[in-house]
Amino acid sequence: MIRHATLGDRAALIELTDAFIVEVGYDDATDTAAFVVDRCLRAAHRLDPADGLGGMLVIDNGGVVDGFFGFVIGDHPITGEVVAFELAWFVCKPARRGTQGIRLLLEAQTTATALGAHVLQVSALDDRLGRFLQAHQFRKRESTYTLDLIHEPNDRFDIP
Numbered sequence: 267m268i269r270h271a272t273l274g275d276r277a278a279l280i281e282l283t284d285a286f287i288v289e290v291g292y293d294d295a296t297d298t299a300a301f302v303v304d305r306c307l308r309a310a311h312r313l314d315p316a317d318g319l320g321g322m323l324v325i326d327n328g329g330v331v332d333g334f335f336g337f338v339i340g341d342h343p344i345t346g347e348v349v350a351f352e353l354a355w356f357v358c359k360p361a362r363r364g365t366q367g368i369r370l371l372l373e374a375q376t377t378a379t380a381l382g383a384h385v386l387q388v389s390a391l392d393d394r395l396g397r398f399l400q401a402h403q404f405r406k407r408e409s410t411y412t413l414d415l416i417h418e419p420n421d422r423f424d425i426p
Contacts, residue, residue, distance in 0.1 A: 268373045271322040271334065278331035279324070286356040290391060320350075321377050325357065325366050333357035333366060335374045339383050350378030352388040368402070 271279065320338035324331045336353040355374075357367040371388075378386050389410060390396035396406065 267326045268323055268370055269326055271324045271336075275324055275331050279334060282331065282334060282356055282358060283354070285358060286354060289356075319381070321374075321381065323370060323373055323377065325361060325370055327361070327366075332361035333370055335370050337374060337378060337386075339378065339381055342385070342387075347385050348383050349385045349387050350374070350381070350383035352386070355388060371402075 319340075320336070322334060322336040325333040333356055335355045337350045338353060339348065339350050341347070342349045352374075355371070357370065361367070375386055386404075387407075388399065388404070390399055400406065
């Protein structure tokens, strides 16, 4: 079953977020899972869903949370479209074998549309997921790259 996350999901979401952080490659993140989950849950519960500002969905298999999809809704800074921006989308490996991940994505689309979004923007961890998204009518608009800002700028580029 896919449902909205509750505060009672906190421990399970922290465990899943730990797995997400490792799988995605944020191995330098320390104590990040609890921070991310608490921030998402606070946002999800601070906002009245009727305000149309976002949501957090979970896959609930008989009381076991096997995945989540969190998003916020806002205006795209370039196009002005009302967009549901994915915060995180993760399904634990055993639950990926079936259709739960795609059902979670479809419910996110339905929920975001009901909250007023015209576009759903998600990130693809790899080309495989990118191809999957494109096969389901997502279009590739831009790619994301990350630069650690803890170093001096001249450490990154050969600039005199």
